[in-house]
Amino acid sequence: MSINLRSKRMEHLDKKYRYNDLTPEELIKLKEIVNSSTDEQISSLIQKSWLNDDIDTSNVKEENINKIKTRIKSEIFKTRTFHFSYTSFSKIAATILLPLFILSTLFLYKENKKQESENMVVSTSEGERANITLPDGSIISLNEKSKLTYTPKTFSKKERNIQFDGEGYFNVSKDKEHPFLINAHGLQIKVLGTKFNLHARKAESSAELILEEGYVSFTSLKTSDCVSIKPNQKAILDKVTGIIKIINNADIQKATAWKRKEMIFRNNSLAFVLQSIEKNYEINIKTTYKDSISDPFTGTIPSSNLNEALEVIEKSYHLKSTIIGKSIILTDQK
Amino acid sequence: MSTRKTLPKINEQKLIEELKNNSKIAFEKIYNMYAKQLYAFCLQYIKISEDAEEIVEDIFIHLWEIRHNIKKEDTLRPLLYIMAKNYLINAYRSQINSPIYEAYINYENILSEDQTTHHLEFEDFFNQFKNTLQKLPITQQKIITLSKIESLNNKEIASRLNLSEQTVKNQLSIALKTLRKELGFVKMALFLLFLVN
Numbered sequence: 468m469s470i471n472l473r474s475k476r477m478e479h480l481d482k483k484y485r486y487n488d489l490t491p492e493e494l495i496k497l498k499e500i501v502n503s504s505t506d507e508q509i510s511s512l513i514q515k516s517w518l519n520d521d522i523d524t525s526n527v528k529e530e531n532i533n534k535i536k537t538r539i540k541s542e543i544f545k546t547r548t549f550h551f552s553y554t555s556f557s558k559i560a561a562t563i564l565l566p567l568f569i570l571s572t573l574f575l576y577k578e579n580k581k582q583e584s585e586n587m588v589v590s591t592s593e594g595e596r597a598n599i600t601l602p603d604g605s606i607i608s609l610n611e612k613s614k615l616t617y618t619p620k621t622f623s624k625k626e627r628n629i630q631f632d633g634e635g636y637f638n639v640s641k642d643k644e645h646p647f648l649i650n651a652h653g654l655q656i657k658v659l660g661t662k663f664n665l666h667a668r669k670a671e672s673s674a675e676l677i678l679e680e681g682y683v684s685f686t687s688l689k690t691s692d693c694v695s696i697k698p699n700q701k702a703i704l705d706k707v708t709g710i711i712k713i714i715n716n717a718d719i720q721k722a723t724a725w726k727r728k729e730m731i732f733r734n735n736s737l738a739f740v741l742q743s744i745e746k747n748y749e750i751n752i753k754t755t756y757k758d759s760i761s762d763p764f765t766g767t768i769p770s771s772n773l774n775e776a777l778e779v780i781e782k783s784y785h786l787k788s789t790i791i792g793k794s795i796i797l798t799d800q801k
Numbered sequence: 802m803s804t805r806k807t808l809p810k811i812n813e814q815k816l817i818e819e820l821k822n823n824s825k826i827a828f829e830k831i832y833n834m835y836a837k838q839l840y841a842f843c844l845q846y847i848k849i850s851e852d853a854e855e856i857v858e859d860i861f862i863h864l865w866e867i868r869h870n871i872k873k874e875d876t877l878r879p880l881l882y883i884m885a886k887n888y889l890i891n892a893y894r895s896q897i898n899s900p901i902y903e904a905y906i907n908y909e910n911i912l913s914e915d916q917t918t919h920h921l922e923f924e925d926f927f928n929q930f931k932n933t934l935q936k937l938p939i940t941q942q943k944i945i946t947l948s949k950i951e952s953l954n955n956k957e958i959a960s961r962l963n964l965s966e967q968t969v970k971n972q973l974s975i976a977l978k979t980l981r982k983e984l985g986f987v988k989m990a991l992f993l994l995f996l997v998n
Contacts, residue, residue, distance in 0.1 A: 498897050
């Protein structure tokens, strides 16, 4: 079939699909076309309909639209989320002089109080990764474009509850008294103390969990089906049907490859590079060199070896690094 | 009743400007202008109202979150599409390939030959299947899923659920009888036909 004929056919079938007017044979044909089309091809078809069609809203119930509006308003206009930034915290501490010491402690105290009663949100943007340690000692490595939310005040009261969207490697500390619950789109995961990789993005139509160690209970919210997963198994949730599929002998190394990738930079400022290192290794970097450094950085920095990472910075900018506890101090090389 | 496709450009520009200035009123106006259409459009692809609701919710929340990044020259209709794009493509691909959707299309096709039966929306069809499945005792639900969706044989099911093979055979037969009784022969046959890949 020529390109033009094919896209006309697709348009015709697409319209029938949208208006629920397909015959079984037409469905098979449309399936074939959609499965062999790229996302861009499908997108241009959908976009054309959205921009040009007269969309029939006569069946839309006002109450549904209002219900959604209420949910949206409560999400964006009332909840305050607090993004915890490591560098701003250290900058504030470093620049306060002795007479203002009392003011600073008051500030820190207030910041702590604010965190307790509100949500703690840690998120990564495109190309970013981060590590988080939760109050119970659980460590989570976040891949890019991920978001984790929890309420510090109630975290270990009865259960350890978190909201999650994205991809992460979880190392959950053992606590039989307080089950660790992960709430994501379409699913809920319950663990007592385990290591696993979870890929659960709201915008995607399936979610996957690969278990390395321990025991996980995976619930599909749509069907209420609850499945126990053993080490080396992979659970795949189809969000459309709500059905969970289990695969044995899953490749854990492949699923967690994202964790071992290097951090790649291209013409980024040193400040940005240092911020990325802070987020990835969960440390604080204080800089005390005299003149500000404006040379951009291009290169890769190891994401699982802090000493090597610092060596790269030291060599590139003629700096010296000193490690004190969870802080790194960068000074001019003398 | 048809809805207007675009409002005069000057109104939108002003709204976007106000939105960028954090105006909640402008945000609500934009919602009132486009939410119904966006919802109806998403529903055409995803067929399930709960899912369409979530997508609309996500998109408008996202719109608020990125309000400062909107350019003066942008117009709302194309902007909303860019934000909905991935959701719609994924929904389309999933739904088209869904065995339950295929069962539904076949069911409707068979029905259309018989004028007296009532036409079902996909959502109702899907819910009937889900609800009936959930009426079964948990073990039977698991057995049906493992047998028909994961295509395991009785021996594999028995070992997975820690039951004897005979128990699995019995429970499977009881479950199928119940489904047949609740859904009617045609629906059940179609579900099972298309769920076995």
